[in-house]
Amino acid sequence: MATVQAEKKQAFTMVQAIRSALIDEMTRDDNVVTLGEDIGIRGGVFLVTEGLIDMFGKERVIDTPLAELGIIGAAIGMALYGLRPVAEIQFIDFLYPGFDMFVSEAAKLRYRSAGQFKVPMVVRSPYGGGVRGGSYHSQSPEAYYVSTPGIKVVAPSNPYDAKGLLISSIRDDDPVLFMEPKKIYRTVKSELPEGAYEVPLGKASIVREGKHVTVIAYGAMVPLAQEGAVQMEKEGVEVEIIDLRTLQPYDTDAILTSVAKTGHAVLLQEAPRIGGYMGEIAAFLAENAIEHLEGPVVRVTGWDTPFPYALEKAYMPNVERLMRGIKKTLNF
Amino acid sequence: MDIKPFTDTPIKFLEYDGKPAGDIGSLGLTNEQLLVMYRWMVFVRAVDDRGYILVRQGRAGFYAQVAGQEASQVGSALVLTKNDWIYGDHRSQGSQLVKGLKAAQWFAHVLGRTLDPTQGRMMPHGSGSADLHIVPPSSTVGNKITEAVGTAMAQRYRKTKDLTITYFGDGATSEGDFHVGLNFAAVYGSPVIFFCQNNQYAISVKLEEQTHTKTIAEKARAYGMDGYFVDGNDILAVYAVSKLAADKARAGNGPTLIEAYTYRYGPHSSADDDTRYRPKGELEMWRTQRDPVTRFRAFLVGKKLWDDAKEQKLLEEVKAEVADEFAKAEVSTPPEPLTVLDHVYAKRTPHLDAERAELAAELGVS
Ligand SMILES: Cc1ncc(C[n+]2csc(CCOP(=O)(O)OP(=O)(O)O)c2C)c(N)n1
Numbered sequence: 067m068a069t070v071q072a073e074k075k076q077a078f079t080m081v082q083a084i085r086s087a088l089i090d091e092m093t094r095d096d097n098v099v100t101l102g103e104d105i106g107i108r109g110g111v112f113l114v115t116e117g118l119i120d121m122f123g124k125e126r127v128i129d130t131p132l133a134e135l136g137i138i139g140a141a142i143g144m145a146l147y148g149l150r151p152v153a154e155i156q157f158i159d160f161l162y163p164g165f166d167m168f169v170s171e172a173a174k175l176r177y178r179s180a181g182q183f184k185v186p187m188v189v190r191s192p193y194g195g196g197v198r199g200g201s202y203h204s205q206s207p208e209a210y211y212v213s214t215p216g217i218k219v220v221a222p223s224n225p226y227d228a229k230g231l232l233i234s235s236i237r238d239d240d241p242v243l244f245m246e247p248k249k250i251y252r253t254v255k256s257e258l259p260e261g262a263y264e265v266p267l268g269k270a271s272i273v274r275e276g277k278h279v280t281v282i283a284y285g286a287m288v289p290l291a292q293e294g295a296v297q298m299e300k301e302g303v304e305v306e307i308i309d310l311r312t313l314q315p316y317d318t319d320a321i322l323t324s325v326a327k328t329g330h331a332v333l334l335q336e337a338p339r340i341g342g343y344m345g346e347i348a349a350f351l352a353e354n355a356i357e358h359l360e361g362p363v364v365r366v367t368g369w370d371t372p373f374p375y376a377l378e379k380a381y382m383p384n385v386e387r388l389m390r391g392i393k394k395t396l397n398f
Numbered sequence: 399m400d401i402k403p404f405t406d407t408p409i410k411f412l413e414y415d416g417k418p419a420g421d422i423g424s425l426g427l428t429n430e431q432l433l434v435m436y437r438w439m440v441f442v443r444a445v446d447d448r449g450y451i452l453v454r455q456g457r458a459g460f461y462a463q464v465a466g467q468e469a470s471q472v473g474s475a476l477v478l479t480k481n482d483w484i485y486g487d488h489r490s491q492g493s494q495l496v497k498g499l500k501a502a503q504w505f506a507h508v509l510g511r512t513l514d515p516t517q518g519r520m521m522p523h524g525s526g527s528a529d530l531h532i533v534p535p536s537s538t539v540g541n542k543i544t545e546a547v548g549t550a551m552a553q554r555y556r557k558t559k560d561l562t563i564t565y566f567g568d569g570a571t572s573e574g575d576f577h578v579g580l581n582f583a584a585v586y587g588s589p590v591i592f593f594c595q596n597n598q599y600a601i602s603v604k605l606e607e608q609t610h611t612k613t614i615a616e617k618a619r620a621y622g623m624d625g626y627f628v629d630g631n632d633i634l635a636v637y638a639v640s641k642l643a644a645d646k647a648r649a650g651n652g653p654t655l656i657e658a659y660t661y662r663y664g665p666h667s668s669a670d671d672d673t674r675y676r677p678k679g680e681l682e683m684w685r686t687q688r689d690p691v692t693r694f695r696a697f698l699v700g701k702k703l704w705d706d707a708k709e710q711k712l713l714e715e716v717k718a719e720v721a722d723e724f725a726k727a728e729v730s731t732p733p734e735p736l737t738v739l740d741h742v743y744a745k746r747t748p749h750l751d752a753e754r755a756e757l758a759a760e761l762g763v764s
Contacts, residue, residue: 099555125555131585136544136578143548143562146533147483149555151548163574170538171545180517181741182528215742239744268747315747 075257083225087232090262101128102154138164145187155191159202172241173216188235188242196249200375206337212314219313221245223288226256230265247286270317276304279330284310287334294388329360330395339367361398366391403624408659411634416696439468442492444720445501453668458508463664469690470658473636477644483531485542485564488523498530505727513730540573550588561589561647569600580621589647592655597662602675618655630658631690
């Protein structure tokens with residue numbers, strides 16, 4: 067009976083998958099501790115840490131005072147000492163009070179000490195729109211962090227990857243910003259094997275193969291890309307989708323191989339366009355794939371505005387916008 | 399002696415002229431230990447003088463002297479043990495030397511040479527050593543304070559008797575880091591010493607313009623911890639209060655804020671012009687009437703532990719040692735240009751590999 071259960075795969079939401087990664091890693095390694103606001107008895111506002119305080123105690127599941135500066139700062143000090151803290155920031159919009167600690171300290175201490183010190187910490191935080199969260203519960207701030215050398219940035223698009231990527235992030239010896247797409251926290255389910263497994267950082271995945279156009283996305287934009295691909299198929303267009311999974315360092319080989327095949331690239335992100343992450347991918351393609359490109363590299367993004375509440379639908383990239391982008395490059 | 403928190407006047411063990419002002423016997427210091435304290439202060443000052451000259455000579459880009467604050471630095475660092483951690487700021491070189499950083503490593507840091515454990519990554523005052531548990535100071539004022547708390551939380555989690563000390567200036571107490579750090583440490587009862595070197599200025603801004611409280615120590619009250627206001631130019635008082643805070647931390651009784659009231663002799667840094675803001679005569683008064691080294695020497699002379707001949711001999715010894723250490727730093731090489739791309743991450747990413755190849759080609763090396 068027990069073995070049958072162990073072999074049976076279960077369907078997990080992303081919240082459950084992330085929780086399961088934390089449980090596996092905290093069970094395996096007592097250097098792993100987690101800290102944040104309301105993560106103890108409340109189990110986190112999204113219930114990612116539900117029940118962990120009963121399993122691991124308050125020495126390892128640390129409810130903190132309400133100060134992100136302190137959460138990030140304390141996590142750095144713990145990591146320098148040899149622990150592997152996983153800090154939860156309730157919403158990524160509230161990482162800004164801890165921004166200085168993260169970009170000035172976590173990111174630079176290895177470099178600044180010429181490799182003597184390391185900061186193996188993870189900052190987990192829900193990001194992104196589509197949940198009627200308004201300006202401060204919806205942002206996608208990855209551009210700030212990917213442009214800070216020393217930090218790795220990860221954004222999963224499904225529960226399976228979320229668990230494997232979080233485990234890799236916890237085991238990684240560098241600070242990782244682990245961006246959790248809250249819009250799909252509970253909407254997508256994956257079958258998960260029993261126990262811990264890694265999904266390597268820095269490796270993209272091809273979630274759909276196609277030969278006409280490459281759509282590059284991450285996080286909650288991946289399901290949107292999949293919807294768009296289904297629609298385009300009806301019009302005879304075969305879309306290939308790359309899920310970057312890790313934004314820094316990103317998988318240049320996967321991008322080049324795909325674009326060499328399709329000759330077209332559409333870059334999908336929900337963050338504003340100017341200075342956004344996909345600007346980097348566009349520049350990378352301009353520098354390295356010009357001989358393969360048969361049309362313009364097109365960005366499909368949120369608008370260059372703060373994130374709106376009532377007009378969220380007008381802001382968020384949608385299937386129509388994506389299809390327009392795809393046609394723009396194909397019809398060039 | 400009963401040492402009390404939240405006093406209106408600084409805790410003293412010595413009068414300005416070096417006469418005992420408190421129960422020095424209660425400190426349990428041997429004559430030998432007293433002489434070690436004195437030697438450290440003389441040494442730190444000599445190293446600092448040599449370091450500052452490098453800027454004048456155009457051989458270093460920056461220097462911030464700790465001169466005048468030797469008693470604060472040495473008196474507090476002497477209570478630390480090997481496994482304790484230090485998080486300092488830009489005026490913490492004295493405590494780093496006491497913790498074990500070699501003067502040669504310090505000079506190499508100022509010169510940007512490879513003998514510096516941090517390989518000249520930061521401008522001067524960013525050195526550190528993992529072996530010695532000295533975390534490299536940041537340039538961003540205040541932002542070591544919460545890290546120190548995190549390390550102390552980890553020390554507690556690992557059930558050690560070790561502690562973490564963090565040094566910062568009076569200016570840093572206006573940053574959020576100070577308040578968040580004290581609050582966290584108090585909530586968790588972390589074994590940390592918050593050591594504020596109140597040298598009365600943050601560049602040009604006087605303490606009265608920095609804060610509306612009379613002392614910095616009293617801010618501890620708001621976080622439910624003890625704050626001690628101590629004469630930072632009295633090494634025995636600094637030692638006594640630091641020892642008390644350290645014993646308390648090791649016994650699991652939580653954090654302490656110490657305000658060491660002191661004065662810096664140099665400009666804020668080699669890039670500052672302190673004549674623009676210091677009132678006439680103020681510096682002279684501190685130098686001639688409150689100097690921590692002179693004051694402690696007078697005490698030692700009074701105890702018949704010191705005399706002119708010993709002083710002469712010590713100065714010669716220290717001079718030779720500093721010259722020796724400096725010579726080691728001088729012959730140390732600058733870092734190789736290609737190493738600029740190392741240690742961003744545990745392993746160079748493919749992007750960094752590509753950039754390294756680009757730089758190698760630019761340099762004509764491989
Ligand atoms: C966050 C930040 N703001 C401003 C500066 C520029 N700055 C460097 S040191 C300093 C004053 C620091 O004063 P204090 O904390 O009292 O230390 P002291 O230099 O007097 O030892 C200032 C304003 C900085 N380095 N970091």
